[in-house]
Amino acid sequence: MSAVLEAPKGKGEATRERILEIAEAAVLAKGFGATSIEEVIAEAGLTKSGFFYHFKDKNALAREMVRRYVATNDRLFDEIFGRGQQLSDDPLQAFLISLKLLAETMADLPNGHPGCLIASICYQERLFDREIRDLTAQSVRDWNARFRTILDGIAAVYPPREPVDLDDVADMLSCIVDGAIIMSKTLNDPGRLERQIMLFRSLVKLMFAPN
Amino acid sequence: MSAVLEAPKGKGEATRERILEIAEAAVLAKGFGATSIEEVIAEAGLTKSGFFYHFKDKNALAREMVRRYVATNDRLFDEIFGRGQQLSDDPLQAFLISLKLLAETMADLPNGHPGCLIASICYQERLFDREIRDLTAQSVRDWNARFRTILDGIAAVYPPREPVDLDDVADMLSCIVDGAIIMSKTLNDPGRLERQIMLFRSLVKLMFAPN
DNA sequence: TCCAAAACTGCACTCATGGTACGGTTTCTC
DNA sequence: GAGAAACCGTACCATGAGTGCAGTTTTGGA
Known part of the structure; x- marks a missing residue:
């Protein structure tokens, strides 16, 4: 399940991965429509600006x-x-x-x-x-x-x-x-x-x- | 599928049924979280007040x-x-x-x-x-x-x-x-x-x- | 036919959230 | 130490849930 020995990527890649993991868990529990970006970034520990830096929408x-x-x-x-x-x-x-x-x-x-x-x-x-x-x-x-x-x-x-x-x-x-x-x-x-x-x-x- | 020969109910019951039918189709297509009351009432042809008359929330x-x-x-x-x-x-x-x-x-x-x-x-x-x-x-x-x-x-x-x-x-x-x-x-x-x-x-x- | 209950409408809010825009700041990397 | 990458802060708009309440129409039964 966990990515082991992947090529060393930038810090941004790690953040992306963290966002994706948190978002996936939230989506599986509440659905995509009911998953708010706000709660994802809260759990990931970054701001809305940071999120939109990684994902267009x-x-x-x-x-x-x-x-x-x-x-x-x-x-x-x-x-x-x-x-x-x-x-x-x-x-x-x-x-x-x-x-x-x-x-x-x-x-x-x-x-x-x-x-x-x-x-x-x-x-x-x-x-x-x-x-x-x-x-x-x-x-x-x-x-x-x-x-x-x-x-x-x-x-x-x-x-x-x-x-x-x-x-x-x-x-x-x-x-x-x-x-x-x-x-x-x-x-x-x-x-x-x-x-x-x-x-x-x-x-x-x-x-x-x-x- | 369709309710035939049900006991004659009030007009409100028919509206309720219509709301439920529309809402179910919407929920199955977009999920509950992404189904807005606004679109349901728009399709059902009644106002928000009308909706909340039938359903508490x-x-x-x-x-x-x-x-x-x-x-x-x-x-x-x-x-x-x-x-x-x-x-x-x-x-x-x-x-x-x-x-x-x-x-x-x-x-x-x-x-x-x-x-x-x-x-x-x-x-x-x-x-x-x-x-x-x-x-x-x-x-x-x-x-x-x-x-x-x-x-x-x-x-x-x-x-x-x-x-x-x-x-x-x-x-x-x-x-x-x-x-x-x-x-x-x-x-x-x-x-x-x-x-x-x-x-x-x-x-x-x-x-x-x-x- | 009339009356009361049922079934609504209209409006005026509050609050949370998605999303946009943009300028500034930190942190890494070469 | 410079430039790019990775962020932060803030202000703003639109939409949708939900509340409250006063007013209006529709309906079914005595």
Whole structure:
């Protein structure tokens, strides 16, 4: 999660990062529209002028937030699904390992998953310009494509028993994660996210594993 | 969806309903925090004084919106899952029929699903008082319990092949619907919701149906 | 038909926030 | 030590939530 060993950047870069982190937490808790710049700068310890030095307006903040969120998520997926492939040559086993890793990662979050920024933005679409909406859409497409590629590899070895559409199965993982985050938050029960991922894992086994 | 043959209410009740409908659409598109009372009353064709005659403050509006949303959803589920039970005495068949009906209902929405109010609120929790959060949590618990009851009936006849936790499977339906709504909205592809429900249906078959 | 309650309108405020503009000041870096 | 980067202070405007209250229209029932 935290940026380690990044190239040494200027002091301004650190401030930007701090603003983005605070803003993201606020947006996930109250929504973008209800997140005031004033409270962000108060927590970041700088003035309004300082904020507008870094971000042209609120929309520029949103753009950078999304970029940051997508990049972080991409790195996490690279790591988790890469690790799975390292640990098993069998595509199905590799995926099952990765799903277990994903579930554990989610379970290890101290206060539960803070929320999906893409979902948050989706429920406030009117507030964002086209560039941001394109960014979120493309990231979802990329994630779905990633899962689809993995499933193709599995299906080549283990023909699925029920005739399921692999595109839909790929979509399903994102759907379940997003839906389970919402349920976890709504019920104030962080554990549900982990359980849903593990259930999806069971269903993958059911779909592909030979009897 | 539309209220037919309701008891004839006062004119005020109709105005309230109109406000709630407009407000719900606005909240699902921009979030509660970014929905201004001014725009709601502009669309509803009344003054600010008129609005505050009906709702004490914005939070009272939110409370009634949630109540309305939950009640509408409950009625829809009653109808869909009741209809399934009418059409088949076999609990598994009845559930599969209901899921197909649910998928069709979602597919029939003219501009795709407008969004889940509970999900919208979940991503703006800080804006709402405890009563509203309790309302959303309880409705999710009720829906999960409803599905769990159905699954119990199925499992009593068809023992599941893989050892899956029925509570988790019950949760999964809500998760998938909520997640698929987000994906549909983000990708601007309404069809994905229907497909995810149908995939869930396939997986229910896989879990319970004998070979 | 009339009357009281319900359903509003109009206006005049307060306060918080997003956002703009701009000049000045500190702090780093070469 | 100079110049650029990273800020601070202040003043200002528009919008929107919310309050208060007096006045007006509409409606349903005796």
